[in-house]
Amino acid sequence: MTYRPHLLTQLGKTPCARRNCGVCVAGMAADRARKGIDPNNKYAWPPTAGDIRRAISGTWCRPTTLEDCKRAVKALYGVDMTIRYNISRAAFRSLLVSGRGAHMMIRYSVIHGTKFDASPNFYGNHGIFVNERRSDGFYLVYDPLADGRRAGIPKGPQWWPGNLLYAAGQAFPGTNADHVHASFTRDTEP
Amino acid sequence: MDPTPADASVDDHRAAAEAFLAETDETRPPDIEDEDEVPEEEDT
Numbered sequence A: 001m002t003y004r005p006h007l008l009t010q011l012g013k014t015p016c017a018r019r020n021c022g023v024c025v026a027g028m029a030a031d032r033a034r035k036g037i038d039p040n041n042k043y044a045w046p047p048t049a050g051d052i053r054r055a056i057s058g059t060w061c062r063p064t065t066l067e068d069c070k071r072a073v074k075a076l077y078g079v080d081m082t083i084r085y086n087i088s089r090a091a092f093r094s095l096l097v098s099g100r101g102a103h104m105m106i107r108y109s110v111i112h113g114t115k116f117d118a119s120p121n122f123y124g125n126h127g128i129f130v131n132e133r134r135s136d137g138f139y140l141v142y143d144p145l146a147d148g149r150r151a152g153i154p155k156g157p158q159w160w161p162g163n164l165l166y167a168a169g170q171a172f173p174g175t176n177a178d179h180v181h182a183s184f185t186r187d188t189e190p
Numbered sequence B: 001m002d003p004t005p006a007d008a009s010v011d012d013h014r015a016a017a018e019a020f021l022a023e024t025d026e027t028r029p030p031d032i033e034d035e036d037e038v039p040e041e042e043d044t
Helices: A021-033 A049-057 A066-077 A089-097 A162-170 B010-023
Strands: A082-088 A102-107 A125-133 A138-142 A158-161 A179-184
Touching: A021 A049, A021 A066, A021 A102, A021 A125, A049 A066, A066 A082, A066 A102, A066 A179, A082 A089, A082 B010, A089 A102, A089 A125, A089 A162, A089 A179, A089 B010, A102 A162, A138 A162, A158 A162, A162 A179
Parallel strands: none
Antiparallel strands: A082 A179, A102 A125, A102 A179, A125 A138, A138 A158
C-alpha cells in the first residue's frame, strides 16, 4: 500500500496560519518522500509548519510558491521535489499511479458546493497534497484546511473525484485548459 | 506525451511519467500566481 503521510493542517494559533497551505503541503510531501523516516537532524519529525515557514521566509507571512517549498524541504529534510507547470491530465495520472505524491495548485472556489469544501468563504489560490490515485479514478487529497473544526467541514484526507481535482487545478490562474501545476515527490513505490 | 490508457499497467505509467519528466523542465511561466491567504472564518 502506498505510504500515507501525517496530515498537516494549517489553521490554528501558529504564526502565518492562514498563509500556510503551501507550507503544510510541503511538510506532507517531505513525509511521503521519506516514507515517514526521520532524517534525525535538528528539525522536528514529522515535519512542522513552523520549521518550514521559518526556512522559507522567517517571520514574514508572505504567500509561498512551489519553488519556495522545494528549496525548504531540500534544506530541512534532504527531499528533492520535481516541479512541472501545465501538466496534462494523462501525465499527472501517470506520475501518481507510478508512485509519486503531488503538491498541487488549485482554485478553491471550484470546491464550493461539494462535500470536500473545508472553507466556504475562501475563493482563492490554494495548495493541496495528492497522495495516490485509486483504480476508479478518485484521488486521495490532503487539504490543509480539512481539520473538522466544525460541523460540515471535512476532517482528514478525502477521496476526490478526478474530474473535481482537475477542474480545480485547471482553474488556478495562469493554467492552460485541461492542465495543472504541481510539484512531485520521488517515486516511492516498488 | 501520448495519453496512457487508464487501464495501463503501473510499469506503463512509470515509463510515461519518466518520459514526461525527461521532456519537460521546471521553467515557471511568467503569469503564475502565488497561493492566497485564507480569510478569517465564518465563526458561526
